Amino acid sequence: xxxxxxxxxxxxxxxxxxxxxxxxxxxxxxxxxxxxxxxxxxxxxxxxxxxxxxxxxxxxxxxxxxxxxxxxxxxxxxxxxxxxxxxxxxxxxxxxxxxxxxxxxxxxxxxxxxxxxxxxxxxxxxxxxxxxxxxxxxxxxxxxxxxxxxxxxxxxx
Amino acid sequence: xxxxxxxxxxxxxxxxxxxxxxxxxxxxxxxxxxxxxxxxxxxxxxxxxxxxxxxxxxxxxxxxxxxxxxxxxxxxxxxxxxxxxxxxxxxxxxxxxxxxxxxxxxxxxxxxxxxxxxxxxxxxxxxxxxxxx
Numbered sequence: 001x002x003x004x005x006x007x008x009x010x011x012x013x014x015x016x017x018x019x020x021x022x023x024x025x026x027x028x029x030x031x032x033x034x035x036x037x038x039x040x041x042x043x044x045x046x047x048x049x050x051x052x053x054x055x056x057x058x059x060x061x062x063x064x065x066x067x068x069x070x071x072x073x074x075x076x077x078x079x080x081x082x083x084x085x086x087x088x089x090x091x092x093x094x095x096x097x098x099x100x101x102x103x104x105x106x107x108x109x110x111x112x113x114x115x116x117x118x119x120x121x122x123x124x125x126x127x128x129x130x131x132x133x134x135x136x137x138x139x140x141x142x143x144x145x146x147x148x149x150x151x152x153x154x155x156x157x
Numbered sequence: 158x159x160x161x162x163x164x165x166x167x168x169x170x171x172x173x174x175x176x177x178x179x180x181x182x183x184x185x186x187x188x189x190x191x192x193x194x195x196x197x198x199x200x201x202x203x204x205x206x207x208x209x210x211x212x213x214x215x216x217x218x219x220x221x222x223x224x225x226x227x228x229x230x231x232x233x234x235x236x237x238x239x240x241x242x243x244x245x246x247x248x249x250x251x252x253x254x255x256x257x258x259x260x261x262x263x264x265x266x267x268x269x270x271x272x273x274x275x276x277x278x279x280x281x282x283x284x285x286x287x288x289x290x
Contacts, residue, residue, distance in 0.1 A: 093239025
């Protein structure tokens with residue numbers, strides 16, 4: 001067993017196919033309901049359009065949900081031999097370039113940008129960044145997740 | 158663009174108080190967000206992992222912070238938004254979202270944001286950058 005459970009070079013080499021996701025109005029309404037959003041621009045197309053939006057806006061954190069559209073969204077962790085029961089979401093951030101709306105089809109391009117260990121290898125950190133863009137390549141948002149695997153190293157358990 | 162509220166260093170955002178998080182909310186958020194991790198919706202799985210009960214998705218609390226921001230400024234003003242998940246949110250917990258402007262640059266303001274539970278536990282901390290131009 002190496003000192004580091006997750007091999008950073010291996011992590012950064014993981015290949016992700018680009019993912020194409022179409023944003024549905026119904027899904028955005030469901031999301032608004034689930035988070036208790038009462039501003040009608042997020043659920044009523046007429047109100048959104050009156051406010052100058054092209055359609056229902058994609059709310060700030062929904063880009064993370066677009067990443068989960070994959071049937072095997074956490075397959076990359078399995079590839080790194082990370083025990084999924086020991087995984088925590090440590091940090092999440094978004095950088096926004098332009099608003100996105102229901103009806104749009106966006107392309108998600110994830111990659112692992114960093115991987116490192118702390119506390120003598122008992123905590124592994126995986127940093128994944130997903131660029132989200134339109135078909136013409138225009139950037140919409142970048143989503144960065146820090147995933148923490150606790151006690152992943154077998155000899156540390 | 159819509160007019161902005163007064164934004165100065167020290168400006169407090171109107172706090173967003175959330176009702177206690179129910180199991181129904183967690184089930185709805187699992188479906189709506191696409192995060193079907195059973196640790197949030199199935200008490201049997203939570204107990205098998207040594208926990209007493211299910212806990213809320215971290216991204217549910219981040220979505221509440223998103224509401225805090227978009228109820229304060231138009232969403233297109235948000236340039237970036239990031240959080241660190243500091244503690245879990247148990248089912249039935251009652252989060253409150255707060256924000257405070259901590260610095261102003263030429264064309265943007267930085268807001269420190271946090272989610273606190275009724276017992277004082279800070280569950281999320283982070284910041285957002287708001288365009289002023």
